[in-house]
Amino acid sequence: xxxxxxxxxxxxxxxxxxxxxxxxxxxxxxxxxxxxxxxxxxxxxxxxxxxxxxxxxxxxxxxxxxxxxxxxxxxxxxxxxxxxxxxxxxxxxxxxxxxxxxxxxxxxxxxxxxxxxxxxxxxxxxxxxxxxxxxxxxxxxxxxxxxxxxxxxxxxxxxxxxxxxxxxxxxxxxxxxxxxxxxxxxxxxxxxxxxxxxxxxxxxxxxxxxxxxxxxxxxxxxxxxxxxxxxxxxxxxxxxxxxxxxxxxxxxxxxxxxxxxxx
Amino acid sequence: xxxxxxxxxxxxxxxxxxxxxxxxxxxxxxxxxxxxxxxxxxxxxxxxxxxxxxxxxxxxxxxxxxxxxxxxxxxxxxxxxxxxxxxxxxxxxxxxxxxxxxxxxxxxxxxxxxxxxxxxxxxxxxxxxxxxxxxxxxxxxxxxxxxxxxxxxxxxxxxxxxxxxxxxxxxxxxxxxxxxxxxxxxxxxxxxxxxxxxxxxxxxxxxxxxxxxxxxxxxxxxxxxxxxxxxxxxxxxxxxxxxxxxxxxxxxxxxxx
Numbered sequence: 001x002x003x004x005x006x007x008x009x010x011x012x013x014x015x016x017x018x019x020x021x022x023x024x025x026x027x028x029x030x031x032x033x034x035x036x037x038x039x040x041x042x043x044x045x046x047x048x049x050x051x052x053x054x055x056x057x058x059x060x061x062x063x064x065x066x067x068x069x070x071x072x073x074x075x076x077x078x079x080x081x082x083x084x085x086x087x088x089x090x091x092x093x094x095x096x097x098x099x100x101x102x103x104x105x106x107x108x109x110x111x112x113x114x115x116x117x118x119x120x121x122x123x124x125x126x127x128x129x130x131x132x133x134x135x136x137x138x139x140x141x142x143x144x145x146x147x148x149x150x151x152x153x154x155x156x157x158x159x160x161x162x163x164x165x166x167x168x169x170x171x172x173x174x175x176x177x178x179x180x181x182x183x184x185x186x187x188x189x190x191x192x193x194x195x196x197x198x199x200x201x202x203x204x205x206x207x208x209x210x211x212x213x214x215x216x217x218x219x220x221x222x223x224x225x226x227x228x229x230x231x232x233x234x235x236x237x238x239x240x241x242x243x244x245x246x247x248x249x250x251x252x253x254x255x256x257x258x259x260x261x262x263x
Numbered sequence: 264x265x266x267x268x269x270x271x272x273x274x275x276x277x278x279x280x281x282x283x284x285x286x287x288x289x290x291x292x293x294x295x296x297x298x299x300x301x302x303x304x305x306x307x308x309x310x311x312x313x314x315x316x317x318x319x320x321x322x323x324x325x326x327x328x329x330x331x332x333x334x335x336x337x338x339x340x341x342x343x344x345x346x347x348x349x350x351x352x353x354x355x356x357x358x359x360x361x362x363x364x365x366x367x368x369x370x371x372x373x374x375x376x377x378x379x380x381x382x383x384x385x386x387x388x389x390x391x392x393x394x395x396x397x398x399x400x401x402x403x404x405x406x407x408x409x410x411x412x413x414x415x416x417x418x419x420x421x422x423x424x425x426x427x428x429x430x431x432x433x434x435x436x437x438x439x440x441x442x443x444x445x446x447x448x449x450x451x452x453x454x455x456x457x458x459x460x461x462x463x464x465x466x467x468x469x470x471x472x473x474x475x476x477x478x479x480x481x482x483x484x485x486x487x488x489x490x491x492x493x494x495x496x497x498x499x500x501x502x503x504x505x506x507x508x509x510x511x512x513x514x515x516x517x518x519x520x
Contacts, residue, residue, distance in 0.1 A: 080427030090422040094440040104426035135517040
């Protein structure tokens with residue numbers, strides 16, 4: 001259970017132009033508060049600045065203006081209190097699955113035996129039993145993302161930042177991974193900020209969906225998802241789900257069209 | 264044959280050995296037939312005999328030993344300083360900005376051109392031989408290692424940051440392990456070049472070593488001995504290459520080289 005509040009206040013990002021090109025405004029002033037234990041999905045067309053926003057929260061990118069705070073402590077650099085799973089496969093290829101999961105723990109100087117216990121726990125929870133000693137190159141995309149999730153969770157972060165973590169997976173694997181993530185969140189109630197362009201995924205997982213406009217990104221709508229937890233896959237065909245999906249599709253269609261014509 | 268279709272291990276060995284056989288057969292054909300006189304090129308048989316007498320009567324094993332010592336010694340000193348410096352340059356851009364222009368310039372200086380100067384500074388002893396190898400290898404190692412370390416996947420570095428790593432952890436636990444296999448490949452390559460420098464160093468002002476033996480044999484017009492010396496270098500190169508590759512496979516099972 002997390003107990004820190006994430007506040008994004010007036011965060012703006014402008015990328016300097018290459019050569020004589022004009023600077024690009026990627027993110028208009030954005031405000032968002034994420035309460036402890038919330039699961040917030042950021043939904044938007046590609047290139048809308050949603051990943052930029054997440055990278056700023058992670059501390060991997062700096063805002064041009066505005067500030068991100070985690071319980072009043074300003075975010076100025078990446079840290080283990082904000083775990084992240086990336087869309088690209090970012091396991092360390094020279095470490096086994098178990099060693100990858102222990103990376104953050106070792107960095108913190110946790111005793112070996114304790115590292116092992118923690119890793120063991122998350123290997124079991126993410127369904128990686130039997131793969132502890134595999135190299136990342138021996139794993140499928142889904143297994144790699146399971147490991148990446150376990151690696152982020154093992155560090156016990158205040159907030160979990162997920163940047164389209166299942167975006168590169170095939171449809172069936174993606175659905176399995178969504179259920180796995182949901183199961184973990186339902187048990188731990190760790191704060192999650194989840195970036196996606198998949199409407200079903202956003203509704204299925206989150207208790208609040210934040211819709212972003214096409215570039216330059218800004219928050220266009222905030223849609224609560226009042227569906228009860230625990231959720232399971234049968235919900236995806238329920239009428240409530242369909243109604244929410246219709247609403248979000250209406251919100252996002254215009255933005256996708258704008259994004260397509262601008263690009 | 265189809266483009267890029269792999270070849271089986273058995274066929275690979277047969278083909279590889281086949282060319283050696285063909286090469287020696289061609290060499291034998293032109294020498295045994297008398298088409299090329301022994302004054303210019305000894306036959307394979309003469310070469311082996313010359314080699315035998317070199318090893319048994321003239322203590323050539325000692326020459327081989329001293330040459331290996333020079334190559335490996337100079338190369339290890341260059342690697343011991345060059346690899347850490349290259350890693351630092353790759354990891355830290357100000358360090359790179361400081362050293363890179365000079366090293367880019369220095370690596371074009373031919374090591375063999377330094378030999379007369381080095382004889383002046385260090386005499387004709389081992390220090391001079393090691394210096395030639397060092398100059399020839401050091402700058403190449405630094406620049407290549409810097410490029411490898413600088414090309415560390417940025418997403419892995421970012422992942423490490425979000426797991427709590429700081430600069431020290433990034434260098435020690437991301438940049439170094441990620442660069443290691445390619446650094447070893449670089450060392451394998453540079454060691455090959457070091458062999459060309461050592462022979463040049465031994466052709467001038469040396470009293471021992473494979474290069475010195477080749478120089479001596481030229482005075483006696485003994486092409487058999489000269490060729491044997493050259494072949495020995497080739498064999499040593501082949502063996503070290505093989506050892507390097509085996510070591511890499513053992514050290515970096517994750518890389519699947």
